[in-house]
Amino acid sequence: MIMDLNYRHLEYFWATAHDGNLTRTAERLNVSQSALSVQIKKLEERLGSALFERRGRTLHLTEVGRIALDYADTIFAAGNEMLGVLQNAERPRELIRVGSMATLSRNFQIEFLRPLRERSNVEIVLRSGSTMELLRGLESLNLDIVLLNQPPPKDTMSPFISHRLAEWRVSLMGSKAHRKSASSLEELLREQPVLLPTTDSNIRLGFDSLVSRLSITPIIAAEVDDMAMLRLLAREGIGMAVIPPIVVRDELKAGQLFELTTLPDIAETFYAVTLQRRFPNRLVEELLQSRDFGPAEF
Numbered sequence: 001m002i003m004d005l006n007y008r009h010l011e012y013f014w015a016t017a018h019d020g021n022l023t024r025t026a027e028r029l030n031v032s033q034s035a036l037s038v039q040i041k042k043l044e045e046r047l048g049s050a051l052f053e054r055r056g057r058t059l060h061l062t063e064v065g066r067i068a069l070d071y072a073d074t075i076f077a078a079g080n081e082m083l084g085v086l087q088n089a090e091r092p093r094e095l096i097r098v099g100s101m102a103t104l105s106r107n108f109q110i111e112f113l114r115p116l117r118e119r120s121n122v123e124i125v126l127r128s129g130s131t132m133e134l135l136r137g138l139e140s141l142n143l144d145i146v147l148l149n150q151p152p153p154k155d156t157m158s159p160f161i162s163h164r165l166a167e168w169r170v171s172l173m174g175s176k177a178h179r180k181s182a183s184s185l186e187e188l189l190r191e192q193p194v195l196l197p198t199t200d201s202n203i204r205l206g207f208d209s210l211v212s213r214l215s216i217t218p219i220i221a222a223e224v225d226d227m228a229m230l231r232l233l234a235r236e237g238i239g240m241a242v243i244p245p246i247v248v249r250d251e252l253k254a255g256q257l258f259e260l261t262t263l264p265d266i267a268e269t270f271y272a273v274t275l276q277r278r279f280p281n282r283l284v285e286e287l288l289q290s291r292d293f294g295p296a297e298f
Contacts, residue, residue, distance in 0.1 A: 004046075005046065006042065006043070006046070007075075008039065009039050009040070009042050009043035009046070010043060010068075010072055010075070011072075011076070012025075012029070012031075012036055012039040012040055012043075013039075013040050013043050013051055013065075013068065013069075013072065014069065014072040014073070014076060015028070015029060016036065016040060016052075016059070017051075017052075017061060017065065017069045017072070018069075020058070020059055021059065022036055022037060022059065040052070047064065047068065049062070049064040050062050050064065050065070051064060051065035051068055052065055060140065061141060063141055063277060063278055063279060064278075064279070066141040067279050070095060073095075074093065093121050093122065093123050094121060094122050094123070094282075094283055095122075095123045095125065096116065096122065096123075096124055096125070096144050096145070096281055096283040096284065096287075097125045097127065097142065097143045097144045097145075098113065098124060098125065098126050098127070098143070098144065098145055098146075098147065099126075099127045099128070099129065099134040099137055099138065099143040099145070099146040099147070100126065100127070100128050100134070100146070100147040101128065101129075101130070101131060101134070101147065101148055101149065102128040102129060102130070102226070103197075103201075103225055103226050103227055104147055104148070104149060104227065104270075105227050105244070105246055105247045106227075106228060107246050107247060107249050107250070108147075108166075108246055108247075108270055109126075109147060111246075112147065112165070112270075112272075112287065113287070115286065115287060115290040116283060116286070116287065122283065127143065131148060131152070134146045134148070134273075135152055135160065135273070138160070138273065138274070138275050139159065139275065141275075141277075144274075144281040144283070144284050145272055145273070145274050145281075145284045145287070146272070146273040146274075147270065147271070147272055147273075148270075148271050148273055149202065149268055149269060149270060149271070150202060150269070150271065151164075151271050151273065152273060159275050159276050160273050160274070160275060160276075161273065161274045161275070161276060162271050162272075162273055163271060163272040163273070163274065163288055164269060164270075164271055165270045165271060165272055166269070166270045167267050167268070167269045167270075168244035168245065168246055168267060168268050168269075168270075169244065169245070169262050169263075169266070169267050170203055170206070170207075170242060170243065170244050170262075170263050170266040170267055170268060171242075171243070171244070171245060171259045171260070171261060171262045171263060172185075172188060172194075172240045172241070172242060172259075172260040172261050172263060173234055173240065173241045173242075173243055173245075173248050173251075173252075173257045173258070173259060173260065174192070174234070174239075174240040174241070174257065174258060174260045175234075175235075175237040175256075175257065175258070176255075176258065177237060178192060178237075178240055178258070178260060179258040179260060185214075185261050185263075186214055186216065188240065188260060188261065189211060189214065189216050189218050190216055190218075191219075192219070192239065192240050193219040193220070193221035193238070193239035193240070194218050194219065194220060194221060194239050194240050194241075194242060195221055195222050195224065195230055195233050195234055195238060195239045195240065195241040195242065196218075196220060196222070196223050196224070196242050197223070197224065197225065197227075197230065197242065197243075198223050198224065198225045199223075200225075201225075202268065202269075203242060203243070203244075203266060203268055204242075206263070206265065206266035206267075207242050207263065207266060210263060210264070210265070210266065219239075221233075221238050221239035222238065222239065227243065227247050230243055230247070231243070231247055231248050231251070234248065234251075234257055235248075235251055235256055235257060240260060241257075242263065242266075244267075244268045245259060272287075272288060274288075
């Protein structure tokens with residue numbers, strides 16, 4: 001049985017979803033706003049679900065609306081391709097939107113996405129931001145999965161699901177000169193400058209607790225809120241970096257940096273956060289089940 005989907009209704013929905021504004025879309029399509037609303041309403045009746053919800057004067061996609069938009073994007077992209085040139089049909093591209101803390105290890109992100117990176121039918125959209133920005137994006141269905149280094153608060157009202165991906169020990173990473181002078185942990189911390197994450201980091205909290213227990217006042221060369229910058233400063237020999245090995249994986253392999261010593265009881269844990277959804281993105285489940293991202297990867 002051929003389903004009686006009206007593609008004109010779908011086109012009006014598609015245009016409105018991308019514009020985010022009925023008035024603007026009606027002007028662009030040269031139809032009245034009321035006629036546009038009626039066409040979208042008919043599509044909602046055909047699908048049995050609302051596609052938009054109003055928040056003040058702004059239109060926001062519902063979960064069903066987000067899924068319908070993904071299909072509409074594929075449908076109209078295929079139509080444009082067909083008009084351009086006739087060729088063998090290709091499998092529709094799949095899309096996954098991944099959010100990540102701006103300070104999270106790039107190497108870890110690359111490893112996490114490895115199962116999808118070389119698949120020609122998958123498009124990966126990467127966005128970075130603060131934890132709150134990313135969780136809002138997840139809740140509004142603009143993101144499918146978020147990568148963090150700590151789980152969001154969990155209570156009976158929270159819609160988020162936290163998946164613990166890996167835990168990496170934290171070490172002192174230094175240059176060849178640091179390696180030559182390497183001695184005990186206490187001597188290193190007393191004599192050599194250190195590069196630290198900022199005080200809002202779990203790694204920094206663990207480090208501050210460690211030096212307090214050892215009654216050491218460290219020589220702080222720099223405090224950095226970006227792991228990529230911390231990695232560059234360590235590579236320049238500015239000081240010993242307090243970071244997990246995965247952050248400087250390439251430098252360790254190339255002999256540019258060395259793991260001087262492990263810091264006891266300090267680790268960074270990586271989490272993937274998803275949302276309880278009626279229609280989950282299957283690529284998210286594929287990523288979560290694909291492999292282990294712990295130290296064995298290194």
